[in-house]
Amino acid sequence: MSGTDHITSQAVSPPPFTSSSDGIVVVDKPDGMTSHTVVARIRRLAGTRKVGHAGTLDPMATGVLVVGINRATRLLGHLQLADKSYDATIRLGASTTTDDAEGEIVSTAPVDGVTSEAISAAVEGYRGEISQVPSKVSAIKVDGRRAYERVRAGEEVALKARTVTVSRYDVLDVRPDADGISVDVSVDCSSGTYIRALARDLGADLGVGGHLTALRRTRVGSFDLSAAHSLESLAQSFDWLPIADVAAGTFPRYDADDTQAAAIRTGRPLPGLNLAPGQTAMFDPDGTFLALYEPHGPLAKPTAVFVS
Incomplete structure (x- = not known):
């Protein structure tokens, strides 16, 4: 299994868990x-x-x-x-202090002229690599303090835009009512992407304001x-x-012999191993997960050792 596959519940039950289990x-x-x-x-x-x-x-x-x-x-x-997937509901017609339903409404606007076609066209602009200003109530530190702490203390916070990637941004349903429009979306994105900011910016582009009312992360x-x-x-x-199962399901696997395993346990470089680029999970002959190694020229060197 590679890192692009999904790790699901095991077909074979793991051993009984103890407080020393990893x-x-x-x-x-x-x-x-x-x-x-x-x-x-x-x-x-x-x-x-x-x-x-x-x-x-x-x-x-x-x-x-x-x-x-x-x-x-x-x-x-x-x-x-780094890659995550979300299902979310965006509410158009109102902006809030937190860009989600937990904040106070700061502005409202009629949505009579907002069509499904206009929503889809606006969403199109947020696919791919984009520049996004995080929500002000994020955990990003500003001069040593979290942004949300400064906002809650009544300070004005200005965060810098950062580059993120939105590989999928699909509109699943558009539900208008008397007070606004609820838009169900599904998003695949890179780490650091704020779905609240996507909601805020979609509403701003449409000229009516927007905020997040529901968010469910479906994949990490x-x-x-x-x-x-x-x-x-x-x-x-x-x-x-x-x-051991997580390591084997995420990285390429290398089964070491006894001599190699002894070296791996102490984090020594190994010569002559043709490891794949990136990290490889190293196991001893008994199937114990020992470490992560990666190639460095003619040597394989550890990036992390998990046994003592």
Whole structure:
């Protein structure tokens, strides 16, 4: 399996989880809960403090949150998690302080002249590589403080535009009513893309304002909703993906012999290995995941070692 495939629930059940197990849990985050709270719940369920997540979701958002446990927290930074997918609902006809439904409405406009064709044409301009100004209530730091902290303190925040990639931005449904228009969209994008900003900018382009009313992340890298579990189900049955399975499902695999495995465990370079470009997951003869290595000329060198 390559990093472009989706990692789903295992056909073969993993071994029983213990507090010293290393692995990944894919959570279907509920509405109204912070990503930090999800991590705290997983810490209690896993019985360890060594828990971290990849890719924060806002409290109003639901969907895929990839959580690493013990040594797998270090693996999160090496996984191919830059590409994400979302289903969202944009509300046209009103702008808010936060670019989503949790903020206060700051302006409204009639949407009588906004057609489905105009919406589709405006969306077209946000496909591909674009320059996007993040939402003011983002976690981006401005002079050492989070932007959202400064906004909540009443400060005016101006964030710089950044380049992001929106590889898919499809309009699924357009539902006008007396007060505005709800637009259901599906988006594939690079890490750092703000869906709230897409909603804000779409409304601005159409001259009526816009904000996000619903957001569900359906995929992070190769992890999608088919691998995700609710916190309630995890409390009943702690479904997890062992670190070895995640590594083998994400990177090319190399099975070392005993001599190579001894060198890998101490992070020594290996000569004469014809590894593929990028990172390769290195395993010992017993199937234990040892490290990630990558080619450096005639040598293979470690980027991360996961055993001591």
